[in-house]
Amino acid sequence: MFQLKPGVLTGLSDDERYDWVKLVTSHPVIFHGTTFSCIQRAAEDGRKRASTLPPLEREPTFQRKPKHFNPYEGTSEEAGDSHWNKSYEKVSIEVNNKVKTHLKRQLLQRFERRLRRMEEAFAGEDGERHGRDYHPWEGKAKQKKSGKKDIFSKYSETGENRDAQLRKNAKGDQPLPEIVTKGVDGTGNGMQKGSSNGTCDDANGHVSDDEKSDDSLTSPRHEEKFDVVEVKSRLKWENFRTMAVSPVQTPHVARPMTREQTRLGFSERMSRILRGHVHITCPLKNRAVRVYLCSGFTESEAERTVLTERVFPELREFCALHGREFQMVDPYWGLRTADAEDHSLPAVCLEQLERCSKDPLQPVHAVVILTDKYGTPVLPNSLQADDFETLYNRVYQSTKSQRSAIAQQIAAIEETLPTGSDGGNEQRVSVTSIEGQASKPADTKETKGVAKMASDTAENTVSQLPEGVRLSRKEAEKRDQQQVKALKDKLSLLPEPELLQEWYRRDDNSQTPVYRLQPISSLIKDYGRGDAGRREQTRQAWEEVRIKLINMIDLYGHTHYRKSLLEIELDHLFNDPGFHGDHCIVVNRTFDDIDAKLDDFGADDFTDVTSTKPFQINVEARNRLRKLRQEIIPSKVNDQQIFNFPTVWVPGGVRIGGERFHQMYLDRMCRQVCDVMKRRLLDSFREEGVDTVEENELFAEVAEHVLFFQDRSRRFQGMKETLQVIKGYTRSNCHAPLIVHGKPGCGKSAVLAKAAKETFKWLKGKSACVLVRSVGATQASRNIRHLLYDICRQLCVAYNVSHTSVPTDYVSLVNDLTTRLSLAKSERPLVIYLDALDRLKDDHHGRTLSWLPKVLPDHVHVIVSTLPDDNLEILPSAKSLLGDDTGMFLEIPDLQESDSMVIMNHLCNIHNHSLTQSQFDIRFNMLNKCPSPLYLTLIFEDALNWRSYTEINESKLPDTVKKFAAVKFVQMEVKFGEAFVRRALGYVTAARNGLTDHEMLDLLSLDDTVMAEVATSHPLVRRRIPPSMWLRLRKELSMYLCEISADNVRTIQWAHSDFHEAAVERYLKQRDKAPSYHKAVAEYFSGVWVDKPKPFPGSEKGVLRHVALQPLCWQPKDAKNDGAARVYNLRKINELPHHLLRSQQTQLYKSEAMCNFEWVLAKLCGTSLRGLVEEYHIGLEADPLDQDLKLLSDTLQLSATAVLRDPRQLAGQLVGRLQGIVNRDVPATPGDPPKYPYLHALVAQAKNTSIPALVPSICCLTEPGGILYDLLCGHTKQITAVTTTTDAQKALTAAEDNTLKVWDLKSGKVSATIHEFGKHVSILRTALNNKYVIAVEANIIRIWSLMTKERCLVIDQYLDPPVISIASEGKLLVAFFDGVGALRTWDLEDNFKHVSETKIEGTRVYSDNAVVLAQNSYGDYVLHAFRGSNSATIQHARTGKVIHKLQCHDNSSSIVALAITRDYMILACRQQYMKLHEIHQLEMFDAKKGKYLRSIRGCMQDSFSEIHINLVGSHAIAVCASEASNTSNIMIWNLETEDHKHLAKHSGVSTVSACADFRYCLTAQKGDNTLKIWNISKFINLPMPKLKKSLGVAEIHPMVDNPRYAVARQVNHGPISIWNVAKAKCLANAVRIERGLSESSDVVLIRNCNVVILTERGLKDSKPVFKTVLIYDLRAKRYTKKLTSCNVVPSQAHEYFLLDDETLLGPAETRNHLITWSLVTGKELYRVRTQFSDIGLKGNIRDVDLDHSMQMRASTAKLTPWDRRTESSSAKRRRREKERDEEKRNLEERQKEKQNGIEQFIVSGNLNIVVASFFAHHLVVFNLSSKLHTQTLENENSMLFLHVAALNFDGCCLVHANYDEASKVSYVSLWDTESGQVKKRLKNETDVLAIAITDDGNRVVFGKANKELRIWDPNRKSSDSMKSIKGYDSLEFNVNSRIFILNDGTRAVVFAGDISLWDLENATLLAAFTPDTRIEVVSVAMSGQLITMGVHEFPELIVLKMSGRDVKPIADTEHEDLFGETTGDTSDEEEEDEGEA
Secondary structure, eight states: OEEEOTTTTTTSOHHHHHHHHHHHHHOTTTBOSHHHHHHHHHHHHHHHHHHHSOOOOOOOOSSOOOOSSOOSSSOTTTTTTOGGGSOOOOOOHHHHHHHHHHHHHHHHHHHHHHHHHHHHHTTSOOOOSSOTTEETTTTEEOOOOTTOOOTTTTBOTTSSBHHHHHHHHTTTOOOOOOEEEOOTTSSSSSOOOOOSSOSOOTTTOOOOGGGOSGGGGGOTTOOOOOOTHHHHHHHHTOOGGGOSOOOOOOSOOOOOOOHHHHHOOHHHHHHHHHTTOTTSOOOOOOOEEEEEEEOOSGGGHHHHHHIIIIIHHHHHHHHHHTTOEEEEEOTTTTOSSSOOTTSOHHHHHHHHHHHHHSOTTSSOOEEEEEOSOOOOBOOOSEEEHHHHHHHHHHHHHHHHHHHHHHHHHHHHHHHHSOTTSTTOGGGOOOHHHHHTTSOOOOOOHHHHHHHHHHHHHHHHOOOOOOTTOOOOHHHHHHHHHHHHHHHHHHHHTSOOHHHHHHHEEEEOSBSSOEEEEOOHHHHSTTTTOSSHHHHHHHHHHHHHHHHHHHHHHHHHSSSOOOOBHHHHHHHHHHTOTTOOGGGEEEEEEEESSGGGGTTSTTGGGTSOBOSSSSOOBOHHHHHHHHHIIIIIHHHHSOGGGEEEEEEOOOTTOSOTTOOHHHHHHHHHHHHHHHHHHHHHHHHHHHHTOOOOHHHHHHHHHHHHHHHHHHHHHHTOOOOHHHHHHHHHHHTSOOOSOEEEEOSTTSSHHHHHHHHHHHHHHHTTTSOOEEEEEETTSBSGGGSHHHHHHHHHHHHHHHTTOOOTTOOOSHHHHHHHHHHHHTTOOSSSOEEEEEEOGGGOOSGGGGGGTTTSOSSOOTTEEEEEEEOOOGGGSHHHHHHHHHTTOGGGEEEOOOOOHHHHHHHHHHHHHHHTBOOOHHHHHHHHHHHHHSOOHHHHHHHHHHHTTOOTTOOOOGGGSOSSHHHHHHHHHHHHHHHHOHHHHHHHHHHHHHOSSOBOHHHHHHHHHHOHHHHHHHHTTOOOSSSSOOHHHHHHHHHHTTTTEEEEEETTEEEEEESSHHHHHHHIIIIIIIISOHHHHHHHHHHHHHTTTSSSOEEETTEEEEEOOOOOOOOSEEOOTTSOTTSTTOEEOHHHHHHHHHHHHHTTOHHHIIIIIITOHHHHHHHHHHTOHHHHHHHHHHHHHHOTTOHHHHHHHHHHHHTHHHHHHOGGGHHHHHHHHHHHHHHHOOOSSTTSOOSSHHHHHHHHHHHTOSSOEEEESSOOSOOSSSOOEEEEEOOSSOEEEEEEOTTSSEEEEEETTSEEEEEETTTTEEEEEEESOOSSEEEEEEETTTTEEEEEETTEEEEEETTTOOEEEEEOOOOSOEEEEEETTTTEEEEEETTTTEEEEEETTTTTEEEEEEEOOSOOSOSSSOEEEOSBOSSSEEEEEETTOSEEEEEETTTOOEEEEEEOSSTTOEEEEEEEOSSEEEEEEEEEETTTEEEEEEEEEETTTOOEEEEEEOOTTOOOSOOEEOTTSSEEEEEEEETTTTEEEEEEEETTTOOEEEEEEEESOEEEEEEEETTEEEEEETTOOEEEEEOOGGGSSSOOOOOOOOOOEEEEEEOSSOTTEEEEEETTTOOEEEEESSOGGGTTSOSEEEOSSOOTTOEEEEETTEEEEEEEEEEETTEEEEEEEEEEETTTTEEEEEEOSOOBOOOOGGGOEEEETTEEEEEOSSSSSEEEEETTTOSEEEEEOOOOOOOOSTTOOOHHHHHHHHHHHOOOOOOOHHHHHHOOHHHHHHHHHHHHHHHHHHHHHHHHHTTSOOOEEEEOTTSOEEEEEOSBSEEEEEETTTTEEEEEEEOTTSOBOOTTEEEOTTSSEEEEEEEETTTTEEEEEEEETTTTEEEEEEESOOSEEEEEEOTTSSOEEEEETTTEEEEEOTTSOTTTSEEEEEOOTTOOOOTTOEEEEEGGGTEEEEEESEEEEEETTTTEEEEEEOOSSOEEEEEEETTTTEEEEEETTOOSOEEEEEESTTSOOOOOOSOOOSSOOOTTOOOHHHHHHHHHO
16 A cells, blocks of 8 residues: 655645645545545545535526526525625626636646646556556456557547657656555555554554544655555556546536527427437427316315216317327315325325426416315414424413413302202312313423413402392302303313324424324324224214314414315415416306205205304305405406306205206306317417427427436436546547446436436537437337337438438348448537336347447447346347457446435435434445445435334335335335225236326226225215325325326336336236236226226126227317328227237237227327337237238238338228138138138228228239248438348348448348449449459449458449459459450459450340350359350350350240359240240250250249359249339249249339348349348248239220120230129129130220121232121120121221220221221221311412411511611511511421321210321311311410320310420410310429319319329319329329329329329328239229229239228119129139139
8 A cells, every 4th residue: 555755745735735635535546544544534525515515517607697496406595605696797708718718728737737747656666456457447356358458548538649648748747746655564565454443553544533633644654655656557557437537527406597598499499409419408398288177075076077077088089189198187086075194185286286287388277166165274284393382382371371260260150059069079170170281381481471471360360240130049059050061161162282292293304393293093093994984983083183273273373274275276376487367267156045055955065164053154264265256266367267157056966967957057067168178279289380290209209318318317416437437438439339237226327317418518519419218218219129210310300311211120220220320420429328228128139239330430429228137138248249348338336325425415405304313324224235326215215204203113124126116015005005006006017008197097997896995985976086096196106106108198107127026026926917907908998898887796787987988099070081180099009909918818819909900000000010010020929820910910011012101001902912811711611710710800891991992802912921021221222233242141232322231131230331332333243252342333343342441443444334253263353345345354362463355256136235144153264145145155264265155955045144053054045935925944054064954944924134043053043023014023943853933922123133042032123222131941842833924904994884894805815804893792703704706916896795806907909907897795695797898997906996886986097087987887987087278389378378377476586676676678578588488387387287197086985076186286176976177276386295185075175285395384285176275274284194184174183293193173263273282102103194083073093103092172192002013904983983903914803992981882773784693603614714724
């Protein structure tokens, strides 16, 4: 040990002495001895004082004083000299900045001096005591590797090298005072043996109390020097935990907000909090609307009951619809008086009233029911000692004087009585005995004076008989006896001061002593217990005592205590500073004639009467009530919110179900209160403003965590060393997270909260972003996916990045988190605090910390805290993550005794509490057993109930937190009732997300065990629990329970894990079984007892419990039934499945939740798809073999794309995927159960959904049960290339976001990211054992190092785009350059040397992308070929020598891809198959000899351009992507067994792929930024059915005469099928199918049941014609006509129209007019020609026409007015001639256009009007009935087309999109085809791709490329004529899109990528349906009631129908079935075909 040399501090200045003391006291391990002990003791005392009176760190106040609070933690007297109580001179900002700069400079200089002195002190020799690895901050030695420093110890907080800095600072400063050493024997480094007396001696260095003086500092006792090298070696290894940073101030000092903060509005505060400014006061949008019901007890029972049963449920639903939670607090219900055993009810009521009124923005704080009863006064719970003693002395003196006077009167009267009379000696009472009945008063001057006055009065009192009265002796005796009796009665009514002494006891455990009212049961035994008689007896006894006490206090006390609880509450409410007149609603009920009927039954319950009969009005109470009603309330409350209800008194008063006029009054009262409340609430909701839903949701989550941290930091004390470590970490350049761990209750949360609060100051000068999360502060934060999702979103907001790209699945979020963390910059660092990771749920294995980055980006620090329990996996996972870096683990030490003392003193000051010495000793003895802040807080809270007269048994006190909680539970059971407490706390423990107050009251009311216990002590109107019982229990357990945000409400949960564990052990394991709680909660949320009486013992019939309705959602009554206005009941959605599963009710679990469609829909809409899938995973964990849950989980994942766009598609997606499974699930025998029993009901419910949806008629989507994929999200733009490493364990992806990401395929995490990689990379390859990655972008090859993330080589000197491959085991890069046909090679090992260049000979088949190369090779060979050729070449990569020439075995083969294994060269070829089809096969060649071996045949569905080989070379894998069907498929070939199969069919076109391991088959779709991972390993050897080439439906023709039917025709002249779309039982199969009716060259036309076939193409007059027309009758199943020599002009099929069953319309041979043919004779009927005049040669334009055109055009001269005035006549003539020539040329061109042929024509709905376009500036209108060209529509500046056009039904209106070439503007024009004029047009309507018009032409609907749908009403006013609807993501309009307007223009069906139904009147989307494959054709049937569609590769007709509860069924009574179909009936041809198949 080292000791100070005597006198070393005497010569130092004050600053130097302080610095030296600071150095010594900061290293107590090194310095020890007498001198140091004195210094240390003095410093310890100083620290204690500083902890009580902490210094302030605050900005200049400018004479600004705190408002409404005391920022000083001490008493008001101690704060008298504080600086804020002194005046300050206001200075300018410039002066202020100078002052701060000066102070900082001085502090820095002082710090540097200290460092220099320390450095010089280190210049001695080495010496050690604890070893080099000793860490004072941990209190124990840490074993570290020799010579290895902590990563933070090398650098200072400014980033400089610490050793160099110390050496630098050591120069030029004076040395420290000389220090000496002393060994064991006086010469070494040891410590001598100490003496036993404990006084100061040279051995032990202790001083006695007498020697504690300053002289000891200069004592000449220690002479020896010490070796300062040991000091240096000791401090040299201090890591960042002891960085030279300024100390952290504790405890927290409440300071007034700065002026800047006070000016911040709510929105700005919210914005700053989201940006990470957690140091500012966080606002909170209070979602709870709390209203207090203030009234009396029995007199307002009816009003409170009807409000609870009628009004409050309605208000609760009203608030829920606006995203709020309504809470009504009625502590009086179920009570008759305010009496409670512990007198706690008034305090509970005021506390609840305070909670309701603390939010000034809340619209209503209280509802007051004022009646004719004022109520009984409230007895004070405590009295100040001085007040009580004065009161007692006054009562004593008064009582004594009165007793003395009465005694003297009695004695005087008794003396006159004869001795033998009845009033004999035995009846006499002595004066002495009467006077002695009063207790002795306190000996004070005041009491002595009062006693003397009373004695004088007693002596002067003489009883004399009246004079002049003569009575007989007998009468006189009788009179005297009566007087004595009256005096004795008067004596008994005198105040009893002994009652005060008995019921009030002095308590000195308060800084100001008080007298406390004793619990009732402490003096009146069995109060509230026993039978009814005993309870009433004890109640009456207490009532007598209470009246006597209140009378004494009222008469003799300083304060008037006659206030009832009602008036106390009103005073508290009205005196609140934030109270406003609108915050209160008053119901004023009065009885007109009750004063005259006080003896009626129940009158004393409704008005204030005297205590004895006959009853009289209590005048004092009546006066107080009158003052409240007439003065106080009108002055405080707005008149509009005071409602007077006079009514008539009847015996019994107002009762529910009583007199009719009373019921009318109750109805009126309820209606008015409800209306006013709704109005006030609605106004409040509107005033709050409208923010984005997502921003509000994010802020609500963040605010909960910030408020939690701020609250914990507000109460923080001590732990400065730990804070120093965290401060050093945040200011270091560390790239690893810091793990803070410690035992439960050790203060981890408080430490992190304090650190988070101070971080902004620690990083002052930088705009730090501080993110805080405390797991468990909200329920969502306990799910790691939710936690990461919210963190990523907040990071986007904090760094001004769009958060729309934040993924929702867990794996993608892990990767996205790394990307978001990299947003931190040096000027804006990021610090994240994650508290209590041990509270994470097991979802996604969040406790394994796989989501936590091991290496953090620059300027990012992450501090997490957890428990050290290995069972939680967190700490072991962290150690595994960080390896041997033990410096990143910070253990929270046990609470030190000194800190405990400071904290205890601080808490005592706050709570105005103290303890006796014995109690204080007991408390500290217990704290030594469990030295944690949580235990200290608990024991202090318990000590608050200790009185100075309380005897404490230390042996019975619990010594752990869990035991403390268990003891508390027992105390509550004794106090409030065992059943009540047990069940209440059991429900809290069993709840998934906690319980609200209202839910708790409902559950307890449904619990018959509780109600049986409560009913014995409470007279209840309804069988419900009195709310006051739960409120009192909550108040008692305020330290154990907390409120958190869960399911959009505030729920009650256990505040700490130890409390929860104690409750589980006591209530869910020992007392009751957990399933009983779960079953009760499940019944509650199921709504079983909402409107059903529940039986109870003694009543089988039961009674209603009036519990809250539990719907899945709330919706306004007038809302549209589209789900947009729904607010989902997340409480039921989340709690119901949890409790059904835990209560082992499996059938209900599936039928009521998991397989209940409405629950699934509510869970999806109310939460998210991920949350719904996680719910199924929980069920599958409980029962992995549950097939129903497995199928539903898979179905949801398959439907993810559709339901994420629109959750309302859920019904259609489930039916479209499960209908086939349900149809096939038929038991083999009638008695067998179905395989999927719950799916049948689910599909039926989906077809009858509450939200109307488009439901398909058949299973038309991919069924579950196949292979599912995992998504990897990390890129922000489309992925363009993908590859894997050689071991197939990592994937590399390049994307358009200019990055390359390296993925760990096992964990799904991004392991590395390379920026500036390239935006259009098309090829990726890894090389040289994955050391390099080669990328091809256009014509550039770049080589990157994956280790350094740097670019190594750029090859950009060649102009041609290359195709690359890797040879020689990754050593050679081979590139084929397409244009020049050159093969070039680079050696990657030899410094990227260019090895060779060889020209490739051969014939190209394609001009672009002509070459195919195998991706990798074995040896120095490369396999390449020209794409489309039938041969390939094996060439040496280094020399360019051709080794083998591989010729395809089949001459028709065309090479599409190449691959190499160790054994084979594989050529993937395409071949023609069966004329119309293609087939792919793999041709296998020997890898060594190049000899053909065999071929492996594929199938017709194969289509690929790249092939992959697995690692072992056994299989080939390819991805088949089809643009036509918009689907992709993974296909594999077994190279040995030659098996070929297709796996994992999915929607979307996969453009890039890679696969080397069956577990990780990678695909990325076109336009997608996610990577899909398919695990196909389990399906490789499973048999798969052979795929058939299915043809989709290409045409749909609804029958005109019978709309029940639709005729469908498949693509490629496939079969024709007839479908009964109106009969649901026939939708699965066609009622008739006809095959082989036509050939590929025929044209098939369909109308009704007739099929018209134009066939036998031939020539007539050298012109092609159809010579034969066949007519086939589908109903008769035969050809009805064959017309020959018809000569029908050939044209496209869509250009023919069947005008009726006998007439065909089509274009003429020249296509400049139309022809009609008769289908009866086959001959031409007539031609409809244009009526343009013939146009001859140039110059035939008539002058009249030219002049007219010139006049219409006016002048086209572009002349200024000056040029026009100065223009000469000749110039004008030349200009006009030029204009005339130009106009003539234009007229000639337009006339020539009229010779053009018909480009396109459309026919009106009535088949009478035809409008044709000619690729010209005009359109022609033909009238078929008149056979004339009736009108020409012209626009000289616009080419008029019909590509996007529509005619109304009668053809009088044409609407189309056109472009004006002159004005360069796009229009939507509406033409009148009769007049040829434009009626209306819309300007600037670009990219219109689909358009439709109503039959009457009054509404136009068109779709645009920007996903927008527009509704135009041209006949309305311009302001109302246009409405726009922003579409959804998948609304993709293109040239094939169509719009069908239905129901007279009120609805529209839109085909644009998928099918959607729109409400045009309200401009909303009603429903949508997204198939997996591309839609080929869409039509409507049954007058628009049904939608029919055909999809690619699906032969059936799909019928979509709006299904739902409110959707009317389709009724068609006008038409009959034509084909005699029954369910499942098909044609013979189909059955035969199926049999052949």
